[in-house]
Amino acid sequence: MSDKQIDGSDAENVRFVEDTTAWATWLYYAESRTQAEVAKALGVSRASVANYLADARRRGLVTISLAPDLLEQANLSQRLAARFGLKGAFIAPHVSEEDGDPTLLRKRLGIAGAQILLSRLRKDMTLGVAWGRTMLELANALPERSQESLRVVQVSGSSLGDDASSPEACTLFIANRLGARCHNFHAPAVVTTPELRTALLQEPSLKRHFERVHSCSTVVFGVGELNDETRWADGNNLIQPSAEDYMKAGAAGIVIGRFIDAQGDALEGALSGLQIGMELQDLKAVPERICVAGGDEKLDALHACLTGGYVTDLVTDKATADRLLREDK
CATH class of the missing domain: 1.10.10 (Arc Repressor Mutant, subunit A)
Structure with a gap:
């Protein structure tokens, strides 16, 4: 030419x-x-x-990257990090009531979460992925990459719930976007008896998958709020009656499929001994734990998650950050 x-x-x-x-x-x-x-x-x-x-x-011919400093609104993020012992707090713009679209906040958090996640990707790393609508938005915001040395691992058992935001779908979506190897969890999130859970955990394929889960250097996850409309990604409806019981027992939210109280401690209940997936103590053992969550309905759940020490890096919005700092709990 x-x-x-x-x-x-x-x-x-x-x-x-x-x-x-x-x-x-x-x-x-x-x-x-x-x-x-x-x-x-x-x-x-x-x-x-x-x-x-x-x-x-x-x-992926061109990517538009927001520098992490742009998301770190210095004073607010520093105060938030200091308050909850975080390595980093990244603040997305507030969504006002005038914006009208109730899904806009999730989209903004997904975009911000994707930018932070991209800045943390390293060769040969193992990335753990949880599930939910915010994780789906994060996946949507990721550019297409080709990182064949990256392993993306599903940390929660599979479900029959919402196809788009189920654990297996979110993991596969993120792996496809990044051009990475995908490792789905070939076991249900909840089984009917402790004996069945014990038997399944003896299967060689599940043992290998748990080895991958335990090798994660980074996990990206959201939090689940608890209210009358709470739904779990479970098509067998095993969870909903249990969720109501957990709420009566003082549950503040759900983290990687586990119910926690206001202090972030795991709650025993009807699902104890029936769940398959990463445990809360396993989550705490992961060096880098990126939580992407925001909004009034998730405030109690997010506060409990932060109080429990499950987060190293938080991606949230300005309004939620302000309220987390104002909360006197």
């Missing part, structure tokens, strides 16, 4: 390039042209250019 500037008259010359998305990406990002200028150079519409640029982000 010649050194001369590409302009509208050269549109025909550029068309021989097979990947128009790559050309649009180069002209827009590398040469800082406007979308109108890119459209003229390529002989296409501005709408097509916008589609090419969106495709480039999906394919």
Whole structure:
């Protein structure tokens, strides 16, 4: 290709390039042209250019990275980190009532969580993944990568609940986005008897999976709130009656599928001895534990999770951060 500037008259010359998305990406990002200028150079519409640029982000040709410092609102994040003994606290913008969309906060937290997670990825690491709607938004916000040495491990047993945000779906989605090896948990999150759980844990395949779980250097997870609408990712409805009993017993929230009280201690109850997956003490043993959560409905659960020492790095929103610091518990 010649050194001369590409302009509208050269549109025909550029068309021989097979990947128009790559050309649009180069002209827009590398040469800082406007979308109108890119459209003229390529002989296409501005709408097509916008589609090419969106495709480039999906394919990982270009990534838009927010520096962690941008999310760390210095005074607030430092106070939050000091209050709960965190390595880092990352604050996403507040979502006001005027914004209207109730899912916007989860989307913002997912974007922020994805940026922090990307900054922590290392070669040959093992990443543990929990489940839930916030984890789904985090997966949606990840750019496509090719990190074949990375292992992504499901830390909670599988379920028959919401297909999109179930433990197995979230793990697979994140692994696919990162181009990593995926290790799903081939066992249910909850079984019907302690004897069945004991028998399943003797299976060689589950023993190998627990070895992967225990080798995680980083785990990314959310917290589950408890209220009258609480639902567990379990299609057999084994959990809902138990959730109500746990609430009566003082449960403040759910962390990696385990009920905790306001101090963050595990609560014994109807599900004791029936769950398969990472235990709370296993979570605490992981060096890096990134919790992504926010919103009024999750405040009690998040406060309990932080008080219990399950988090090393928190990704939340400004309103939740302010309230966590105001809470006198």
